[in-house]
Each structure stands twice: as C-alpha cells, then as structure tokens.
Amino acid sequence: MDRWQAMRIFVKVAETESFAESARQLHMSAPAVTRAVAALEDLIGARLFVRTTRSVKLTEPGSRYLDDCRRILSDIVEAEAAAAGSYATPSGTLAVTASALFGQMYVLPIMHEYLRTYPTVSGRLLFVDRPVNIVEEGVDVAIRIGHLPDSGFSAIKVGSIRRVVCGAPAYFEEHGVPAAPADLKDHRIAASTSAWASPEWRFAHDQRVTISPWLQCNTNDAAIATALAGSGLTRVLHYQIGPALLEGRLQIVLADYEEPPLPVHVLHPEGRHAPAKVRAFVDLAVSRLRENRFIN
Incomplete structure (x- = not known):
C-alpha cells in the first residue's frame, strides 16, 4: 500500500465525512477509497472512523491521526516545492x-511595491476590522x-x-484644551463605534x-x-x-495621560518553512513599517 496515498485518502474522507464524496473528488472508485482506509486502519491497529449508514465520523484516535497526517502531507508538499x-x-x-x-494607508503601498518587484506573484488583500483566522481563511501574512x-506563529514586532x-486648532481656540481626562466631560466628543471603540475611555494611572x-460615528x-x-x-x-x-x-491633547502603546506585529503561520513569496513580503513589510514615523 502507498502510505502517502492512503494518508491523503484518509484526510479527504475526514474532511468530507463521506467515502462516496471523497471518491468523487479524488477521481477514484468508492470501493478503492474504502479499501485504502481499511488497510490504513489495519496497519495502525486502530479504528479511524465510526461508520453508520448515514454518517462517517472520526474516532478519538482518528482525530489525533488526522492532525499528524496533515502535518506530514504538508511537509511532503513543502519538500517537493523546494525541489521544484x-x-x-x-x-x-x-x-x-x-x-x-x-x-x-500603510499595507496597500507595500503590496504595490512588492507586486512591482515580483511580477510572477499576484496579491489578495483582506482589510477588515474583525479577527481573521489566517489558516481557515487562507491568509499568508497578517499585520496585527x-x-x-x-x-505558535512567527511574529516580528515592527x-x-x-x-x-485629538482635535483641530480651531476647536481648541473656541472651547479650550482639556488639561486632564476628567475635563473631557465638558467637551463635544465625536465617538467611533468601530471595533476599537468603548464608551469608557481609559487613561494612565x-x-x-x-x-x-x-x-456617534x-x-x-x-x-x-x-x-x-x-x-x-x-x-x-x-x-x-x-x-x-x-x-x-x-493636535494631540492629554499625551501625558496615554495608556502604554499597542504593539504592531507582522505575523505568518509557516515559520522557517515559509515559501519565497511569504519571506519576500515579510522582509519588505518589516522594513517599510519600521521606517514609518507613526509606528514607533
């Protein structure tokens, strides 16, 4: 039995929860898929699936084995890509x-420069004010x-x-400058209700x-x-x-009362195994972001 092929079939069955659908996607017969999984179970000495007439579900050993198979298959793909x-x-x-x-404001110009430098690469940008699962959503690099x-991801602080x-000089001329956070109660506030916002503004001390x-905006x-x-x-x-x-x-006011600044990282999940397209972008992004005076 081809162990690599059997593991590939097992992963597909686990993902589809169907022998028939796996066979269709792998362009194989259903009996061949069933035999491959059965042979793998015999080799391992453990049941990987609980089968009923209506469903195919992973057993506990099957769930653990699935993680290992995905890692091993990923390593094989990386090795083949490196050789190619x-x-x-x-x-x-x-x-x-x-x-x-x-x-x-800051990532789009970096992507433009990157794509001009590497014309064999195409780009996809996902700019959203929500948490992004970079593995599930197929993202190579995140700036957080x-x-x-x-x-466990590779993260470089930039x-x-x-x-x-903040406010405009004209506003301060008319309404004065707050000297302490408590003074904000006497000022007109335009508050954002976006992802970072909170009705309670916290300051140092x-x-x-x-x-x-x-x-409210x-x-x-x-x-x-x-x-x-x-x-x-x-x-x-x-x-x-x-x-x-x-x-x-x-103009910025109440600078002496600011909380500690938030760190900015360039993040990617592949570590030292990252392909050239990721390594090249990370190197460029780290360099450009560290040069930015507003990310200090």
Missing part, C-alpha cells in the same frame, strides 16, 4: 490581511495591532501605536472617563472628519491621523 524551486523564487498568490484603515495570543485624543458622545473616518472640521474631539489610533498631524490640521 518555488521556495527560491516568489510565485503564486499572496494573501495579506490587516485592519481596514491601517491596511489602506495589539497584544498577540500564544499561537513598532507600536498610541491611542490618542487607572483614570477612566465614561463618554457621553455629542456625535460608525467609522473612524467619520469621527476623524468631525475633528478635522473643528466640531469636536475624538479618540483614535495615532497612525490614523498621521498626515493631519504633520500638516497641523489636528
């Missing part, structure tokens, strides 16, 4: 994810803002980002202020536009207002 040269030359499609505004859970309160917004862009118009204060991640800060159209 794809691990030396970037090729294929590269999928990258980041939060929506950060991705548009915030503290990372222990995932900087950190502040959460800041365990100071907390519950905000009663003058205007469902996007950071709208809250920032309100601040730019001189109509109120808002709180955002400081990279989001980078150009406006440089141009003097917005």
